[in-house]
Amino acid sequence: MTGHVFHPGHQELHGVTIVLETRGSRTYVGRFHSQDERGVELHDVGVHDALAGGTTKEEFLRRCNRFGIRPEHRDLLVPLDDVASIRRLVDAIG
Amino acid sequence: MPYPPALVAPMREEMTRMGARELTSAAEVDATLGDQKGTMLVFVNSVCGCAAGNARPALHFALQHGVRPQQVVTVFAGQDVEATARARQYFAEYQPSSPSIALLRDGEVVHFVHRHQIEGRAPQDVAADLKAAFDRHFAVAV
Numbered sequence: 001m002t003g004h005v006f007h008p009g010h011q012e013l014h015g016v017t018i019v020l021e022t023r024g025s026r027t028y029v030g031r032f033h034s035q036d037e038r039g040v041e042l043h044d045v046g047v048h049d050a051l052a053g054g055t056t057k058e059e060f061l062r063r064c065n066r067f068g069i070r071p072e073h074r075d076l077l078v079p080l081d082d083v084a085s086i087r088r089l090v091d092a093i094g
Numbered sequence: 095m096p097y098p099p100a101l102v103a104p105m106r107e108e109m110t111r112m113g114a115r116e117l118t119s120a121a122e123v124d125a126t127l128g129d130q131k132g133t134m135l136v137f138v139n140s141v142c143g144c145a146a147g148n149a150r151p152a153l154h155f156a157l158q159h160g161v162r163p164q165q166v167v168t169v170f171a172g173q174d175v176e177a178t179a180r181a182r183q184y185f186a187e188y189q190p191s192s193p194s195i196a197l198l199r200d201g202e203v204v205h206f207v208h209r210h211q212i213e214g215r216a217p218q219d220v221a222a223d224l225k226a227a228f229d230r231h232f233a234v235a236v
Contacts, residue, residue, distance in 0.1 A: 015144060017210035068189025068208050089210050 011035060017069070018042075019061060019092040021084045025050040027057050028078065029064045029089060030071070039079040040086065044071040065093045096173045097141055105139060106170065108150045112157055114166040120180035126167055127184045130201040133232045135163040136181060139170040140192035142209075148220060149193040149212050155221035161228040163197065195224070197231055204231040 013032040020028040020040060030045030046069040048060040055063070096102075110116060114137060117123045127136070137153060140146040157166065169178040171192035178192075184203075185196045191209035198204065205227040212220055 015142070016213050065208075065210070066206075067187060068191055069210075070189055088214070090213075 013086070013088075017089045019085075019087050019089050020078055021086075022078065022082045023084045024082065025052075027060070028076065029061070029069050030073070030076065032086070033075075035080075037080070039077045040083055042076045042078065043074065044069060045073040045076045046070050047072045061089070061092055065089060096175070102141060102170065102173055105141065105146065105150070106168075109137065109139060109153075109168045112154050112166070114153075114168045116174075117167050117169050117177050117181065118174045120176045123169065123177050123180040123184075126165075127181065127198075127201070130198055132165065132200070133163040134165040134167065134198045136185075136196040136198065137166070137168040138178060138181070138190075138192045138194045138196075139168050139173075140209075141172060142193065144214075145209050145212050146193040148215060148217050149195070151217035152212070152220035152224065153195070155217060156224035156228065159225040159228055161225075161233045163228070163232060197227055199231060 011032075011034060014034065016032050017029065018032045020030075020042065022028070027048045028042060028045050030042035033041040033043055035041070046064060048055070048057050050057060106116060117126055137149070139150075156162070169181045171178045182190050185206065187203070188196070188206050188208070193212060194209055195207040196203050197206070207220070207224070211223075
């Protein structure tokens with residue numbers, strides 16, 4: 001990875017709150033820890049599942065941005081095959 | 095486990111130098127935030143070298159603005175655990191993060207800056223957002 005390093009000595013997004021969209025129905029919001037061949041590791045992760053009904057993904061992200069992230073997982077490893085995209089939360093909010 | 099006091103002392107001093115009053119116990123928090131009148135900024139300080147390392151200079155810049163809160167107080171997450179937990183009860187609608195910044199007017203949170211809104215941004219950019227929030231919420235109509 002190149003560009004601005006938020007935490008020196010770590011990957012570019014280390015410590016940054018990101019939105020990870022999966023290839024399935026789930027979207028995760030949490031602090032990026034690392035990415036390797038096992039997948040993407042996140043901390044303090046909130047979850048939106050489009051199949052669960054309730055709020056839309058966009059509304060979930062807006063609430064995360066305004067009120068913060070209500071973590072459902074302290075630590076979470078998302079397999080690389082399941083990762084569709086990664087963006088900073090602040091960039092994901094229109 | 096809290097970091098050694100000597101390590102965090104400069105981070106505390108950075109805040110007190112800009113006029114912030116440290117709240118280190120739940121009693122101090124209640125005495126300050128309970129029945130709060132006027133305008134106040136509460137900074138949840140943090141040892142995070144990058145996010146808090148940007149937030150403190152951002153506050154310094156923002157507090158030079160013509161419109162500013164009447165009081166500036168700070169609690170230190172991970173250090174003054176009891177005080178931080180109590181302070182967060184006063185803005186319980188917002189999920190805990192550190193560093194973070196709450197702007198209060200007569201006891202009501204009128205603006206909140208989360209850690210994710212500080213991460214990776216230049217202090218001047220965070221300060222610009224804070225100044226806009228000061229203008230929006232703290233300016234006195236004439």
